[in-house]
Amino acid sequence: MVSGSSATDGTGQGIDAGEGNESDRPIEEYPPAPGPAGYPIVGNAFQVVNDPFGFYDVVSAHGDVVRYSIVRNTFTALLHPDHVERVLVSEHERFERYLFADLGLDIGAEGLVMSDGEQWRRQRGVMQPVFTTDRVQSYAETMATYADRAANRWDDGKVIAANREFSRLTLRILAEALFDLEVDPTSDDEAVVRAARAINDRADARRLSTFLPEWVPSLADRRFERTMDEYRRRVDELIGQRRATGSDGDDLLSVLVRAGGSEGCALSEAEIRDNLVTFLFAGHETSSVALTYTFLLLAQHDDVVDELRAELESVVGDDRPSAEHVRDLEYIDAVITEAMRRYPPVYMLFRRALEDVVIAGYRIPEGTILTLPQFRIHRDERFYDAPEEFRPERWTDGSEDDRPEYAYFPFGGGPRHCIGMRFATLEMTLIVATLLRRFDLELLSDPDPKISPTTTFGPAEDVRIRLHRR
Ligand code: HEM
Incomplete structure (x- = not known):
């Protein structure tokens, strides 16, 4: 497979080559x-x-x-x-x-996203078991509870900026999953919240300078570094608490601290710390962006909302949506899948x-x-009829079987695919189920918003939705 000199090395066998020999x-x-x-x-x-x-x-x-x-x-x-x-x-x-x-x-230079080779393999091995379908189900109660609390706070007629509200909601859920911490994303008191906000602002400010040479360190850089240092100190403090109490919790920090002690899969202190930076970066804005567009699209498609509610009625009834229901909520799954096709939160891999x-x-x-x-391949007419249309049924009517597998890859693919995929899917399904039972949606902003090309595919302006209690 090594390149260069021999006649057979490095060829793209069979891939659409059309060049014979x-x-x-x-x-x-x-x-x-x-x-x-x-x-x-x-x-x-x-x-x-x-x-x-x-x-x-x-x-x-x-x-x-x-x-x-x-x-x-x-x-x-x-x-x-x-x-x-x-x-x-x-x-x-x-x-x-x-x-x-x-x-x-x-x-997080030493964390899962940035590492390669042996270091990546060892870490992925430690963390993979935390993100299996069975294990992520233990977070379902937290997810549904926070979705419920958000719904309780919103009065009839309330106008929300969906992007901001979902960012807060998914951050609350993530802080519980990572640290077993209840945070208030609207307050400045918690280093975890300040770091999450700093990462988002930073990704935004960086977009114009992306790929341009010689970034000059600025005041904003130094402020960012200070916030991240504080966050790492906060993580150290939480690690200390876990060690002191010998916690057997299932939050990611407890799992990593326990793995830190076991032979063969030990994570260094720096790796634990950096992974908590990595997860804060990777684990909430992505889901928030997907939810924002799901709601943007639902607010424009009453027929889809009706079908979705019919499914909720038959699967969930009067219960509270839970992990057990999620596997039967196939239509909601198709809705979220289709929203991520139109608006993939991670829109380009390198x-x-x-x-x-x-x-x-x-x-x-x-x-x-x-x-x-x-963002291109998901809207390619060769693989999707009327790609600009929002049609959840393209994931349930059999046409999905005719598509090449990688015509859709919101979570990447191969060994480095998104480790949080099941977590995100469970979270999004429970949030959609909880909120759509409680509210009708009225879109107040642009139905086809401009996209801001930062690290995620977020809208350039707030997606404003008026909520009508049902
Ligand atoms: C809708 C939500 C999400 C989307 C669309 C998404 C998308 C992705 C994609 C495309 C990759 C692969 C990047 C590449 O190959 O270059 C990735 C990797 C990753 N994601 Fe997600 N993600 C989401 C949610 C989450 C959540 C909730 C978590 C954690 C709780 C998470 C943690 C990670 C991590 C740690 C990696 C790196 C994996 C590795 O390199 O081994 N993601 N994500």
């Missing part, structure tokens, strides 16, 4: 991928910074494997599910995750080629950064 040719003979022209030195930077989503209209005009450059980096966009599958799953060892490393966004590879007959040199854009 390509495996017999030396890799140097494969042409580079086509792509849009850029300016000297900066390449396509201006186009990307000005309109990162519109830039992909330009990109896709060149095919499914498209090269472009930004300052010193060469990128190649992959726009076909088969290529995505190859990079994430079947040939994943030829690519490494490329992520925010030079963005100065502290998401990988770096560790060796020369050939994809669809094009040579991709080692070091190239590959972009796998969910």
